[in-house]
């Protein structure tokens with residue numbers, strides 16, 4: 001495998017927007033799409049054009065605004081869907097149709113009441129039909145995570161023959177373990193005869209909290225596109241989080257894989273998506289959570305203040321975060337307290353800090369976080385007492 005770039009396919013505006021209450025209007029979608037493009041995303045999945053007139057309009061408008069990234073529209077393996085997606089993508093500089101069908105026996109039997117052979121035929125027909133409209137067609141084998149591997153390999157080979165440029169292997173239900181998902185991709189890389197004619201893509205859901213781990217396992221095994229969303233939003237427990245895969249690949253250079261993402265955009269875009277979709281980011285979320293660079297226990301604070309790399313593997317400025325934070329709580333230690341007093345302009349010696357630390361703990365036990373105004377009161381009172389006894 002000579003090309004080690006991992007293409008970042010962002011589906012915040014499609015899979016992410018499927019979250020109840022996250023619906024965006026066209027203007028909001030354009031705003032997010034512009035920042036995604038600036039940040040260096042390779043593919044923006046703008047929506048599912050046949051699903052509603054509003055989604056059609058959004059895909060059409062994003063197609064007109066986006067200059068460099070590929071703009072993608074989702075369809076079922078249905079001719080009408082494909083025609084509508086092609087119409088919505090008409091103005092895109094690099095249009096992609098993303099079509100597909102269920103590939104696991106559960107989907108084949110219960111969703112489609114069909115046989116594997118019938119699914120294969122529909123997949124090939126849809127891919128070939130989509131190729132009549134655009135040169136770039138991605139095929140998704142829905143629920144590939146639970147699909148029979150030999151059937152999946154036949155399906156992948158057939159859609160590549162029909163013209164698919166990218167084949168998406170979704171773990172739709174978030175079922176796989178990382179080694180299982182990685183093995184699945186490796187099997188396809190090694191057993192599909194025409195695999196060199198297409199890119200394999202990871203699309204992992206987070207039902208067991210494994211979406212990011214599975215996507216990375218897929219990339220290590222040979223997939224060269226990862227489908228993800230900002231803040232990991234998406235159906236049910238969400239999708240692979242864009243910021244996590246990008247930073248994992250950046251931090252682990254030894255993997256030899258890289259993306260084109262400008263990482264300093266990660267926190268600002270996280271905030272933008274959270275605000276426009278009105279979905280708060282959990283405080284302990286990797287890379288973009290409020291506490292991602294906050295240090296609260298005394299042991300950690302002491303180490304961090306001596307050398308930041310003792311407790312931080314990422315520099316906050318590299319991901320556009322405001323900075324590291326020392327949070328003062330009842331678990332904090334003397335060095336963090338002295339450091340904060342220093343920042344507030346009070347240069348106390350070691351004895352002073354010992355006395356103040358006992359008073360600080362009384363305040364800290366009564367509230368979640370000790371704030372600067374609490375420390376100012378403690379400091380002023382201490383300075384006054386010291387002056388009164390002539391210290």
Ligand code: KIV
Nearest residue numbers: 015140142143170172
């Ligand atoms: O999770 C999934 O399988 C999907 C497909 C439509 C790509 O979102």
Ligand code: ZN
Nearest residue numbers: 015172203235
């Ligand atoms: Zn999905």
